Amino acid sequence: MSTLLLFCRDCGKQVASSQTKNGLCLDCQVRRSVADLRDEHARLWRKRERYRTQNANVEQIGRQISRVEDRMAMRIRELVPNEREAIEKLRRELEAARGQRYTIKGV
Numbered sequence: 204m205s206t207l208l209l210f211c212r213d214c215g216k217q218v219a220s221s222q223t224k225n226g227l228c229l230d231c232q233v234r235r236s237v238a239d240l241r242d243e244h245a246r247l248w249r250k251r252e253r254y255r256t257q258n259a260n261v262e263q264i265g266r267q268i269s270r271v272e273d274r275m276a277m278r279i280r281e282l283v284p285n286e287r288e289a290i291e292k293l294r295r296e297l298e299a300a301r302g303q304r305y306t307i308k309g310v
């Protein structure tokens with residue numbers, strides 16, 4: 204296994220070259236691959252909050268949210284073979300999605 208170190212061209216973190224693809228570290232690969240789904244998740248999440256304050260039925264939105272989460276999980280698993288690591292990354296992406304209504308930052 205190569206021990207050559209590279210700087211990720213996105214976040215600048217130093218990572219082993221064996222863990223990079225197109226100059227990106229695994230975290231950034233994951234972040235980019237789920238970016239559209241994460242936005243979708245954030246949108247549905249906000250919608251549900253809004254509905255909830257109006258005492259509307261949020262069940263259907265809840266189902267949509269879990270479908271988006273499933274799709275995110277699938278994409279992450281394609282990039283991260285290690286199950287536990289994949290779950291950890293999904294959790295982080297979901298937290299980021301939910302935090303989007305408080306902080307707006309570029310992906």
Ligand SMILES: [Zn+2]
Binds near residue numbers: 211212213228230
């Ligand atoms: Zn990176």
